[in-house]
Amino acid sequence: MSNICVLGTGYVGLVTGTCFADMGNNVTCVDIIEEKIAKLKQGILPIYEPGLEEMVERNVHAGRLHFTTSYEEGLDNAEFIFIAVPTPTGANQGAADMRYVEMAARMIAQELDHYAIVINKSTVPVGSGDVVSRVIRNNLKRPEVNFAVVSNPEFLREGNALGDFQRPDRVVLGSSDPEAAQSVARLYLPLRAPILVTDIYTAEMIKYASNAFLATKISFINEIAQICERLGADVKEVAEGMGHDKRIGRAFLDAGLGYGGSCFPKDVRALAHMADEAGLHPQMLHAVMDINHDQRRLVINKLTNILGSLRGCVIGVLGLAFKPNTDDMRESASIDIIRWVTAQGATVRVYDPVATETGRAALEREGINLDMVEFCQTSYDVATGADALVISTEWNEFKSLNMLQVRAAMRRPVLIDGRNIYEATEMNRYGFIYRGIGRGT
Numbered sequence: 329m330s331n332i333c334v335l336g337t338g339y340v341g342l343v344t345g346t347c348f349a350d351m352g353n354n355v356t357c358v359d360i361i362e363e364k365i366a367k368l369k370q371g372i373l374p375i376y377e378p379g380l381e382e383m384v385e386r387n388v389h390a391g392r393l394h395f396t397t398s399y400e401e402g403l404d405n406a407e408f409i410f411i412a413v414p415t416p417t418g419a420n421q422g423a424a425d426m427r428y429v430e431m432a433a434r435m436i437a438q439e440l441d442h443y444a445i446v447i448n449k450s451t452v453p454v455g456s457g458d459v460v461s462r463v464i465r466n467n468l469k470r471p472e473v474n475f476a477v478v479s480n481p482e483f484l485r486e487g488n489a490l491g492d493f494q495r496p497d498r499v500v501l502g503s504s505d506p507e508a509a510q511s512v513a514r515l516y517l518p519l520r521a522p523i524l525v526t527d528i529y530t531a532e533m534i535k536y537a538s539n540a541f542l543a544t545k546i547s548f549i550n551e552i553a554q555i556c557e558r559l560g561a562d563v564k565e566v567a568e569g570m571g572h573d574k575r576i577g578r579a580f581l582d583a584g585l586g587y588g589g590s591c592f593p594k595d596v597r598a599l600a601h602m603a604d605e606a607g608l609h610p611q612m613l614h615a616v617m618d619i620n621h622d623q624r625r626l627v628i629n630k631l632t633n634i635l636g637s638l639r640g641c642v643i644g645v646l647g648l649a650f651k652p653n654t655d656d657m658r659e660s661a662s663i664d665i666i667r668w669v670t671a672q673g674a675t676v677r678v679y680d681p682v683a684t685e686t687g688r689a690a691l692e693r694e695g696i697n698l699d700m701v702e703f704c705q706t707s708y709d710v711a712t713g714a715d716a717l718v719i720s721t722e723w724n725e726f727k728s729l730n731m732l733q734v735r736a737a738m739r740r741p742v743l744i745d746g747r748n749i750y751e752a753t754e755m756n757r758y759g760f761i762y763r764g765i766g767r768g769t
């Protein structure tokens with residue numbers, strides 16, 4: 329059993345801390361936002377993540393998981409200090425904002441009174457491990473104290489975070505201190521995953537390259553989808569056919585509205601920015617971003633091709649979150665779709681099984697006129713009186729709707745399936761004018 333401190337209680341911090349506690353370690357999670365910690369102490373989570381609430385409760389109850397706003401309390405006796413704070417896109421053309429990481433490093437320097445290994449989990453620009461070391465070294469209140477820095481990028485997917493932590497494809501550890509890397513490796517041993525030890529720069533790069541590659545797969549299949557649509561092929565079957573080739577793999581070949589969320593958009597931008605800064609012109613990364621941006625526009629094109637002007641239309645939107653099983657709205661396709669259709673004078677009816685409050689807040693933050701947006705309780709409410717229905721997130725419950733009932737409730741039977749969850753022949757049978765993405769219709 330080890331004493332672990334986790335700085336930051338966002339997705340990564342909370343999942344990491346809770347899962348390490350579940351493995352029997354003694355974990356203290358620290359966050360500077362008092363309200364968040366107060367709620368966590370009452371068992372109220374700041375995020376929706378399947379299974380997490382129960383796991384937090386179990387480990388708090390067992391006395392292995394603690395929450396505090398005090399760095400002093402968090403760092404007391406900690407052998408391992410994980411930094412898991414946000415690195416949002418900064419003001420500087422896509423560069424990652426290191427403000428919170430540096431702040432965490434400074435706080436560690438103030439409180440540390442014993443040897444500890446500082447492990448960076450936040451996705452930071454390549455070379456940041458050195459920055460963390462330098463900030464701690466330069467601000468140490470007790471200069472005699474020793475520490476090591478290890479980079480340990482995370483590969484958790486929202487909505488699947490517990491499974492990804494407990495059954496990782498690999499654990500990556502970067503450090504110039506092999507002993508420190510081995511100590512961190514021991515924490516992960518019970519997971520029986522391949523552990524790769526590299527230098528810090530390489531570990532940081534593995535994270536960016538992995539996310540950029542997955543984003544590239546998505547933009548690639550979205551480009552193929554557009555070609556399929558023109559030439560009369562079906563991208564879903566194309567992806568299936570490609571995916572059987574082990575060199576390609578089926579994962580991340582779902583054409584749709586492109587990638588959103590807090591990671592891919594930010595990380596592809598940041599990697600492109602790092603390359604630009606280094607005097608390179610990363611053509612593929614820029615193409616990946618351009619394709620992703622245009623992909624969302626397809627919905628508007630499809631709507632106007634069928635309905636003509638959207639002025640006065642009622643557009644139903646099913647799904648607000650950037651993907652299913654999360655309430656996360658960051659860079660969600662639904663925001664752009666709602667922005668564009670309301671700008672053209674349509675009103676919108678929306679429903680998401682989970683992302684209602686986060687959805688409302690995100691739309692408001694984005695300056696969308698909420699008078700034009702009605703939040704509904706069910707998918708059928710959304711369909712009522714609608715001139716078109718847009719599937720923007722592939723929640724499971726949308727796959728099993730009574731489509732006859734949906735069709736009957738609508739004013740005009742237009743169905744734009746932004747996530748390819750239905751089949752054209754079946755939807756045509758129900759009387760819908762159906763458009764998927766890249767399906768030759």
Ligand code: UGA
Binds near residue numbers: 451585588650651
């Ligand atoms: C992603 C990575 O998958 C994780 O490995 C990584 O740890 C994480 O970013 C991170 O850097 O923190 P996440 O953003 O939670 O995880 O979501 P994904 O499941 O990867 O989906 C990202 C976006 O791609 C979603 O908008 C999804 O709808 C879209 N997507 C995914 C597609 O459009 N097509 C696909 O085939 C797959």
